[in-house]
């Protein structure tokens with residue numbers, strides 16, 4: 012497939028064990044369709060910088076077979092972090108360049124998720140909210156009370172953070188608009204009931220962020236990615252409802268990649284961290300349809316991926332990539348073992364939930380089956 016925006020390198024050798032042909036977008040080459048999903052590991056120091064443990068955590072999950080290694084949940088400001096051990100953008104980010112260099116040297120593209128949790132609603136620790144309607148009303152009121160000046164300040168903070176991170180060597184900049192974070196609720200018609208321009212076009216805030224990044228950083232040498240929750244309450248209805256927003260961003264033209272996630276943290280975590288019973292790669296059909304419908308986007312799918320043979324043997328769109336979370340927590344060689352036909356040697360995630368350290372009241376990530384996470 013060749014189109015004006017995505018080049019598929021048909022002459023390149025796929026990585027061993029995969030039939031994926033590298034994709035080039037804006038001078039950035041995706042060599043593998045498998046990515047390490049954004050994971051907030053709770054391993055930042057009190058200045059919001061990566062600790063040696065976090066650097067090791069990411070180094071273990073970088074390599075030629077991992078197209079992108081994302082740092083999860085990097086807040087645009089220390090006031091908008093989700094927990095005390097979260098990364099944030101600040102004046103002093105001395106050791107970040109070493110980290111992006113290390114990930115690149117190991118063979119992956121360094122990716123980063125730019126996030127903001129601006130709410131007085133304390134993130135729930137329980138698996139499910141006791142009162143969905145009370146939360147929805149609370150979030151609606153917060154969004155509607157924001158002044159234009161406050162919104163524009165947040166837009167600037169997103170832009171400045173993204174540009175800073177590009178300067179530090181990140182090649183995939185993922186704006187986090189999923190899971191009920193600020194950009195997730197603000198762009199959602201369920202929460203945003205504003206009557207001004209930001210309510211009439213709920214995607215406007217994103218378009219302003221994308222334009223700001225392009226103005227300050229130019230458009231080459233980084234992939235601009237957006238993570239959104241597709242499945243929030245009902246898969247079919249939610250997917251249909253998102254199509255209008257996706258069309259809006261598609262015609263705007265600044266975005267390169269759309270990354271799917273699911274769920275809203277403060278309603279229920281069951282869609283964010285799907286249980287085994289949802290099945291392997293259960294979002295494949297709806298996201299493959301979207302990837303065909305919007306071919307100028309690179310698409311990224313996430314959730315319950317534990318069998319790469321199934322993916323390699325399926326007829327999937329060439330612009331479809333996959334982020335893998337817990338399978339790579341349980342075994343940092345998960346991808347290479349699958350591609351090298353050593354599936355029987357994979358240390359498998361057993362869905363014990365120990366990695367959800369925030370819900371468990373732990374300061375940072377742990378894994379029930381992998382004592383050597385970092």
Ligand SMILES: Cc1cc2nc3c(=O)[nH]c(=O)nc-3n(C[C@H](O)[C@H](O)[C@H](O)COP(=O)(O)O)c2cc1C
Nearest residue numbers: 048049050051083084313314315316335336337366
């Ligand atoms: C411990 C943990 C931390 C996570 N942190 C983030 C995060 O910072 N940002 C994000 O968008 N998703 C985060 N996620 C969600 C994952 O990116 C992914 O969407 C989810 O785990 C489902 O994929 P999986 O079934 O491959 O694990 C986290 C998941 C886990 C298990």
Ligand code: SF4
Nearest residue numbers: 360361363364366379
């Ligand atoms: S802690 Fe449990 S659920 Fe999380 S990755 Fe490890 S085995 Fe899987």
